[in-house]
Amino acid sequence: EHLGFQINTNMYSAVDGSKRGNYIAGPNTYTAADPYFLNETMSTTITKVSNYTVATWTTYGVPFGTGKYLYFNSTSGVYSKEATGVPTTAPGVNDTWSIGYDVLTTGTAAPIAATDGYITLKVKDSNGATYSKLKVGTLDAPADVSLLGVFVNNQPYYFGTADLSTGVGYWVTDATDFNNQYLYPVGTYTAWAESTLNKMKDNYKNAGADYTGKTVSAAGTITLVSDSVKIEANKDSVVRSKSFSVTVTGKPSTTYYVWVKNTNTMDSGYDSQPPMININQEKVYSDDANAAGISGTHAIGDYQYENGGGDTIWSNVAAATTSTFNKTRYYASIQTSTSGTRTIEFVTNNWTKAQKYTIRVENRFPNGSLYTSASASVKSDEVDVNVEKGAVTIVAAGDQSYYLGEEIKFSGTNTESYKTYLFISGPNLPQQGGQIQGTNPRSDGAPGVTDGVANTFKVIDVNGDNTWSWKWGTSTVALDAGTYTIYAVSQPRSAASNNLANAAFGTVSIIIKKPFVSATASQSTVAQGDKIFITGTAEGNPTGVKIWILGKNYPTDATGVKDETVNTDASFSYEVTQQTTKTLYPGQYFVVVQHPMQNNVFDVRPVVEGTKTYVKNMQLNTAGVSTGTNVFTLLGAGSLQGSDAAEALVQGINDPNVDDTYTKLQFLVEVPVIRIDPIGDKHVGDKFTITAATNLAVDDEILVQVYSSSFKPTQKSQSGEFSGATGTVKVAKGDSGMNKISFDVDSSTFKPDEYIVTEEAILQVATGTALFNVLEGAAPTAAPTVVVTTAAPVTAVPTTIATAVPTPIPTTKSPGYGALIAL
CATH class of the missing domain: 2.60.40.10 (Immunoglobulins)
Structure with a gap:
């Protein structure tokens, strides 16, 4: 590669003619208002005008010569020039004059480029050695050109007078020594420029360091690579239908040929197709697909590869039985980037044959050399990629x-x-x-x-x-x-x-x-005012089920047929509320749970028409009517009763035209009852339990009150007395078809009397009552066979709520009315 250096001279510009000490690079023209000059160090202060003659000026060493002219510059701004260098105006007393070179449109430009350059180029190799000269010119006759004191007089300026159009004058990077070895080894070189004008680099610093951009340019890098080519794949193997890529590394901005080698036995059909080069890639070129197969029109494919005996790439790749487009996708020409690389993507599909493929890169230098040329230099490399058959799972x-x-x-x-x-x-x-x-x-x-x-x-x-x-x-x-x-x-x-x-x-x-539905009632018998749950499972992912509850004169309107949502786990639960059962007449009720099946549409459903509600089969239509056929009348004149309606409903769902399914069940509504079991006589201090049987639901709350029958209004002169207990308990599960109620009583504070027990449901309408007596003294016990001394028993604090008995006015004890009857 022949390289040139360009120097940016924008930092240098024309200055006023009265300024000294600077050399200004500029055009070889002269104007009186804007001279370009190099000031000499020679100056003097004139004390006697008569002492200064032309001879006096020359004795100071002004380097006169052909094409060079004297320039006189005074501090007063007055200047003059002559072709002979003789001032036309006599200097004034105490004026200071300087002598310099003036660049004119005629004669030889000053300063002299060979001796007066002010830019030094620095080139350092990867080992740290800094060059003072480079080989410039052509490979056949390169010349040593100095990097020091470069005279920059053009913009842009190219080192070595490099010509962009011809390449002449570039750095000959492949220059060799007397042993035919490369003078410039492979590696990265660093280049930069320095200004040496008036020791500018030494005197103009940035915090003590060289001033980059002012006296020292930013550094550039040049990487010299070996004259070879390499190809690498990003994957060793790939499952077909996936892509892979190869990267070619070679000479910068150079053309190479890339193809899938030795695939000419394939026909591009199913399981007989090589990987293809993807289209529309940068600097990757293909032959015209429409010209494929026509002799002499595929310029890229006509490249004759090394050791092919004259065979071309075109003949070395797969054929195209169904589309000539494919054949031009198996090869390409590429151009490397300025850094010498290019990546090419290959694609595969389910027609690509599962096997190992060789991707080859090659070119012959100089470009265009015949494969028979003995002087041609071939650069090539290969890489293997294995394409594997994929798999599908489910x-x-x-x-x-x-x-x-x-x-x-x-x-x-x-x-x-x-x-x-x-x-x-x-x-x-x-x-x-x-x-x-x-x-x-x-x-x-x-x-x-x-x-x-x-x-x-x-x-x-x-x-x-x-x-x-x-x-x-x-x-x-x-x-x-x-x-x-x-x-x-x-x-x-x-x-x-x-x-x-x-x-x-x-x-x-x-x-x-096939989807199905199942359901159960939380209890077979329910007391009025108790809630009951219809729960079950509806498989098949329906959005909901329809709940039909049919009994005597029930439902009372179409809203009595309910829709219940089915959960994601196929479960559902419908609550018949306490408010609902409270209004239900005692008796038997039939429940039908309807499943819409997989179409998620209830084909049998209630439809209100005027004052009547019909159950209709929506799959059966009479002539000219698409609103279904009546199965029976649910509400209104002529409606079916209770069990008849339930039977008619299931028969309607059983119709062959209906895909819905169902399950049926029943429950009994009763009047709520509380039956208190006999209590018997008790003695003061006894602890006992009052039990009752009930058809109320488990966990229903019951208010229990135990109070003396003599508890009644008193006169102001008497003290009122109360003896008894009260509390709230819950209904518990029974074991004989009825649930049970239990209430514990401690009679330690009771006075002898007749007592009334009432048990009343808090939310339901149900009450039970009973009577028992509390007698004086302890209950009789059997005579002990051995006389022993025992400690007085400690009476436990009763758990029931009791009112302390006030000290009464001494009177004769008289049992109440109830107690008398009991006795």
């Missing part, structure tokens, strides 16, 4: 068993292509595979998928990490329960004949089941 989320109407997620990987093609096979589906994306895989399509026609398959894009996924909604799919196989294929190939042999594919089997 899995189904969950346990691979699903109800019609559910959403099924399929996912997998595809390293073979950028799209995955799905179809379904199963009992009585098309042999080549059914269209899984349609509503009727049995008959959609021709029927089924068509081999090679992509839009007859479900096409899914593959992600950058080779994964894919798709959710199949089966709510509108016409399929029977059974076992089915889902195919995931790298190409739109069907299952007929041997089509899948030329593609990568995976399969997964799934079980499709």
